[in-house]
Amino acid sequence: MPAPSLPPGRPREVRGQDMPDLLRLDQAAFPDDPMRNSTLRQLLDMYADHLLVIEDDDGHLCAYVLATPPYKGESWIFSLGVAPAKRGKGLARTLMTKALETVRAEGASTVRLWVEPTNEPAKALYKSLGFTSDPEGARPDHFGPGAHRLGMTLKL
Incomplete structure (x- = not known):
């Protein structure tokens, strides 16, 4: 079986001038809840060194991940977004791998995240990276009415 092709770009830290493109990307990735x-802007200001992006061949942002620095050994993945036209190309895995390497090097022993319970591709990605679903299952209305979430945890 041939090795998967590399994504069009490499992860890099976000820059202030990326803000308009980052907003556009987030709206495209999460049209129902951008x-x-x-x-x-505040997340960019607080966590620029933990907000990683990938550019497409035209220099536009096409994927991002936002992690938190570890606090008492725990880090969170706040958001992982990929432009709809770029999904299925390994960008999310590339970003998650880099984010996990970063927080591990900074001392995280646990990484947590929330995912929509019906988002099977995201859940499959997280499971393939070693995350496990929280035993209590999905939390109804966790992010507001109809916004159910499933917690997942990775022990590093």
Whole structure:
């Protein structure tokens, strides 16, 4: 079986001038619940060194992951977004692998995240990286009415 092709770009830290493109990407990745400009801006300001992006061949952002630095050994994946046209090309795996390497090197022993219980591709990715579903199962309305979430945890 041939090795998978490399993604069109390599992960890099976000830059301030990426903000308009990052907003566009988040809206494309999460059309039903995009982050507000002010929220995304604050997250960029707070976690720029943990907000990794990948550019496409045209220099536009096509994927991002936002992790938190470890606190008391625990880190969180806040968001992982890939432009719809770029899904299935290994970008999410590339970003998650880099984010996990970073937080592990910084001392994280546990990484947690929330995922939509019906998002089978995301759950499959996280499971393939070693995450396990929280034993209590999906939490109804965790992020608001109709916004159910399943917690997943990775022990590093």
